[in-house]
Amino acid sequence: MRLVQVAQHADDLDRAAGFYSSLLGADxxxxxxxxxxxxxxxxxVRLLLDRNAPTALLYLHVDDVAAALERIGDRAEVVSAPHVIFTHEDDTLGPAGHDEWQAFVEDSEGNTVGLISFRPVAS
Incomplete structure (x- = not known):
C-alpha cells in the first residue's frame, strides 16, 4: 500500500497555485x-488543493528549510522559524547522523504547512 493523494483546502486556486509553485519549485x-x-x-503523490476539502496539516520535505522560506518570501507568514527538532541516531525516522530541521508557515489559504529538511550533524 502507498499514499496516492492528499487534499488541502484552498479558497483561491490562482493564489494557491502561486504559493505552492513558489514553495515546490514546480508548476x-x-x-x-x-x-x-x-x-x-x-x-x-498527488497534492490536491480543493475548495471543498478540509484543512490538513501537511509536512513537506524541502532541500533546505531556510531556502524554502526565502523562495516563498512574503507569500506566507512564518508561524515557527527554522529549528532543529530531532537528531537521528539511526534510520528509524530519518537519515542517521542528521539533524531534522522544521519550520511552519501559514500558506496563502490560511492552512499551516510544516517544512522539513535534514542536515548532517555538525562535528
Missing part, C-alpha cells in the same frame, strides 16, 4: 475549474 500538473481542483505532483 501545477492539472487544474479543473469548475469544480475547483488544483493538482501538484509530490514525487508520485
Amino acid at each position: 501545477a500538473t492539472a487544474v479543473f475549474d469548475p469544480p475547483g481542483l488544483l493538482f501538484f505532483d509530490l514525487d508520485g
Whole structure:
C-alpha cells in the first residue's frame, strides 16, 4: 500500500497555485475549474488543493528549510522559524547522523504547512 493523494483546502486556486509553485519549485500538473481542483505532483503523490476539502496539516520535505522560506518570501507568514527538532541516531525516522530541521508557515489559504529538511550533524 502507498499514499496516492492528499487534499488541502484552498479558497483561491490562482493564489494557491502561486504559493505552492513558489514553495515546490514546480508548476501545477492539472487544474479543473469548475469544480475547483488544483493538482501538484509530490514525487508520485498527488497534492490536491480543493475548495471543498478540509484543512490538513501537511509536512513537506524541502532541500533546505531556510531556502524554502526565502523562495516563498512574503507569500506566507512564518508561524515557527527554522529549528532543529530531532537528531537521528539511526534510520528509524530519518537519515542517521542528521539533524531534522522544521519550520511552519501559514500558506496563502490560511492552512499551516510544516517544512522539513535534514542536515548532517555538525562535528
